[in-house]
Amino acid sequence: xxxxxxxxxxxxxxxxxxxxxxxxxxxxxxxxxxxxxxxxxxxxxxxxxxxxxxxxxxxxxxxxxxxxxxxxxxxxxxxxxxxxxxxxxxxxxxxxxxxxxxxxxxxxxxxxxxxxxxxxxxxxxxxxxxxxxxxxxxxxxxxxxxxxxxxxxxxxxxxxxxxxxxxxxxxxxxxxxxxxxxxxxxxxxxxxxxxxxxxxxxxxxxxxxxxxxxxxxxxxxxxxxxxxxxxxxxxxxxxxxxxxxxxxxxxxxxxxxxxxxxxxxxxxxx
Amino acid sequence: xxxxxxxxxxxxxxxxxxxxxxxxxxxxxxxxxxxxxxxxxxxxxxxxxxxxxxxxxxxxxxxxxxxxxxxxxxxxxxxxxxxxxxxxxxxxxxxxxxxxxxxxxxxxxxxxxxxxxxxxxxxxxxxxxxxxxxxxxxxxxxxxxxxxxxxxxxxxxxxxxxxxxxxxxxxxxxxxxxxxxxxxxxxxxxxxxxxxxxxxxxxxxxxxxxxxxxxxxxxxxxxxxxxxxxxxxxxxxxxxxxxxxxxxxxxx
Numbered sequence: 001x002x003x004x005x006x007x008x009x010x011x012x013x014x015x016x017x018x019x020x021x022x023x024x025x026x027x028x029x030x031x032x033x034x035x036x037x038x039x040x041x042x043x044x045x046x047x048x049x050x051x052x053x054x055x056x057x058x059x060x061x062x063x064x065x066x067x068x069x070x071x072x073x074x075x076x077x078x079x080x081x082x083x084x085x086x087x088x089x090x091x092x093x094x095x096x097x098x099x100x101x102x103x104x105x106x107x108x109x110x111x112x113x114x115x116x117x118x119x120x121x122x123x124x125x126x127x128x129x130x131x132x133x134x135x136x137x138x139x140x141x142x143x144x145x146x147x148x149x150x151x152x153x154x155x156x157x158x159x160x161x162x163x164x165x166x167x168x169x170x171x172x173x174x175x176x177x178x179x180x181x182x183x184x185x186x187x188x189x190x191x192x193x194x195x196x197x198x199x200x201x202x203x204x205x206x207x208x209x210x211x212x213x214x215x216x217x218x219x220x221x222x223x224x225x226x227x228x229x230x231x232x233x234x235x236x237x238x239x240x241x242x243x244x245x246x247x248x249x250x251x252x253x254x255x256x257x258x259x260x261x262x263x264x265x266x267x268x269x270x
Numbered sequence: 271x272x273x274x275x276x277x278x279x280x281x282x283x284x285x286x287x288x289x290x291x292x293x294x295x296x297x298x299x300x301x302x303x304x305x306x307x308x309x310x311x312x313x314x315x316x317x318x319x320x321x322x323x324x325x326x327x328x329x330x331x332x333x334x335x336x337x338x339x340x341x342x343x344x345x346x347x348x349x350x351x352x353x354x355x356x357x358x359x360x361x362x363x364x365x366x367x368x369x370x371x372x373x374x375x376x377x378x379x380x381x382x383x384x385x386x387x388x389x390x391x392x393x394x395x396x397x398x399x400x401x402x403x404x405x406x407x408x409x410x411x412x413x414x415x416x417x418x419x420x421x422x423x424x425x426x427x428x429x430x431x432x433x434x435x436x437x438x439x440x441x442x443x444x445x446x447x448x449x450x451x452x453x454x455x456x457x458x459x460x461x462x463x464x465x466x467x468x469x470x471x472x473x474x475x476x477x478x479x480x481x482x483x484x485x486x487x488x489x490x491x492x493x494x495x496x497x498x499x500x501x502x503x504x505x506x507x508x509x510x511x512x513x514x515x516x517x518x519x520x521x522x
Binding site for chain 1 (some may be wrong): 284327343346347404428438439441444466476477478480481482483484486487488489491492493499501502504505506507508510512515
C-alpha cells in the first residue's frame with residue numbers, strides 16, 4: 001500500500017500543519033497585508049496623513065520588532081515554507097484541464113512564489129533590517145519622502161513602481177483566492193452555490209484591496225515632496241529629499257542616508 | 271465530414287516498456303464511439319504507414335458509462351471511451367483523435383492501467399458498512415428521503431479514475447487518496463450504520479494523504495462522468511475533519 005511513507009507526509013502532524021498554514025495565511029499574515037496596504041494608501045491624503053499613520057505604528061517601540069517577528073515574520077516564514085512544499089507536492093495541469101478552478105489553483109501557487117520573492121526584496125528595500133545589506137530606503141521619521149524616493153528607483157532598468165505593482169497584486173490575489181479556498185478547506189462553504197457566492201465576495205474583496213494597494217504604489221510614485229531624479233547616488237538622493245521633502249517637520253539634522261548606517265538605530269530610539 | 275479519420279494511440283507493450291505512438295486510419299460509422307473504433311483497429315491492425323501491428327489492448331465492459339473500466343485520455347483529457355463519440359470529437363479537432371492511457375496509474379499494456387491505488391484508498395477509508403454476521407441486531411435505522419437524495423449520487427461512483435487523473439494533487443509520488451475515496455468516506459459516514467465507524471474514517475481523512483492534500487483545483491467535479499458532487503463531499507469532509515480534530519484535541 002502506498003500509504004506508509006511518502007515525500008509529502010509529515011509524520012502525524014500533516015493535517016495540523018496544513019490547517020495552521022491555512023490559518024497563518026489569514027491570521028495574522030492576511031490581516032497584516034490589509035492593514036499595511038490601507039496604511040500605505042493614506043499617502044494619497046498627503047505626506048502628513050501618512051506620517052501620522054506611520055507614527056502610530058512606530059509608537060509600539062520598543063515592542064515593534066518583537067511584534068513584527070512573532071506577529072508577521074515567523075507566521076509568514078512558516079506559511080512560505082509550507083506553501084512551497086504544497087506547491088511542489090502537486091503537478092499543475094492547466095494545459096489539459098482549462099477550468100477556472102484549475103487556473104486559480106495554479107495561479108495561487110505562482111502568486112505565492114512571486115509574493116515570496118517580492119516580500120524578501122521589499123524587506124531588504126524598505127525595512128531597516130535590510131540596512132547592512134545596502135537597502136533600508138524607508139525612514140519612519142520621514143516616511144512619505146523616503147518611501148516616495150524609493151519608489152522612483154528602478155531595478156534592472158524596470159521602474160520599481162511597476163515591480164511593486166506586480167508584487168502587491170500577487171499578494172492580493174494570493175490572499176483573496178486563499179480566503180476563498182480556506183472557506184472550503186475549513187468546511188464553511190460546502191455546496192457549489194455557497195462557494196460561488198463566497199467566490200464573488202472574495203473577488204470583490206480582492207479588487208478593492210488591489211485598488212487600495214495600487215493606489216499606494218501610485219501615491220508614493222507621484223508624491224510631490226520628492227521631485228528628485230533617480231540618477232544620483234544614495235547620499236545625494238537623501239540630500240535632495242531634505243531640500244524638497246517635508247523632512248523639515250521633524251527637524252532631523254542628521255537625516256538617514258544609506259552611508260550613515262550606524263546612525264539609524266539611534267534615530268529609531270528617539 | 272470525411273468518411274475516414276485518424277487515431278493516434280500511445281502504446282506500450284509491458285509495464286516497464288517504453289511507449290510509442292502508432293497512427294491508424296479507420297472508416298467512420300454512424301454513432302461510432304472510441305470503443306468501437308478500437309474494435310475496428312483490432313480487426314485490422316495496420317498503421318497509416320502500412321505497417322502490420324497488433325490489436326491495441328484496452329479495458330471496456332458495460333459500454334454505457336456505469337462500470338468505469340474504459341477511462342483513458344481522449345485528446346489529452348480523461349473520460350470514458352464508451353461515451354466519447356468520434357463525430358463529436360472530430361467536430362472539435364478534425365485532424366485526428368489521440369488516445370493515451372491514464373497518466374496517474376501504472377500502465378499494464380497499451381491503454382490498460384492498474385487502478386489498484388484507488389481500491390487501496392477505498393479500503394484505507396473503510397468505504398463499507400460494517401456488518402456483524404453473528405447476531406441479529408434487528409432492523410437498521412430508517413434513512414430519511416432527504417438523506418437518500420443526498421447519498422444516492424455518491425453511490426453512483428464507479429471508481430473509474432477520472433477525478434484522480436485530472437487532480438493535480440494526485441500522482442504516483444503522492445499519498446493523496448483522491449476525491450473518489452473522500453466522497454465514499456462521506457457517503458458511509460452519513461449512513462446510519464456506516465457512521466459507527468465515522469471516527470475511524472475521520473482519523474484516516476485527517477492523516478497523511480487525507481483531506482489536507484486537496485488543493486481545491488476542483489477539476490474532479492468537472493470531469494466526473496457521473497456528475498457526483500465531489501467538491502461538496504470534499505468540503506463536507508473538511509468540515510467534519512475540522513470538528514473531529516478540535517474534539518480530538520480537547521478530549522484527549
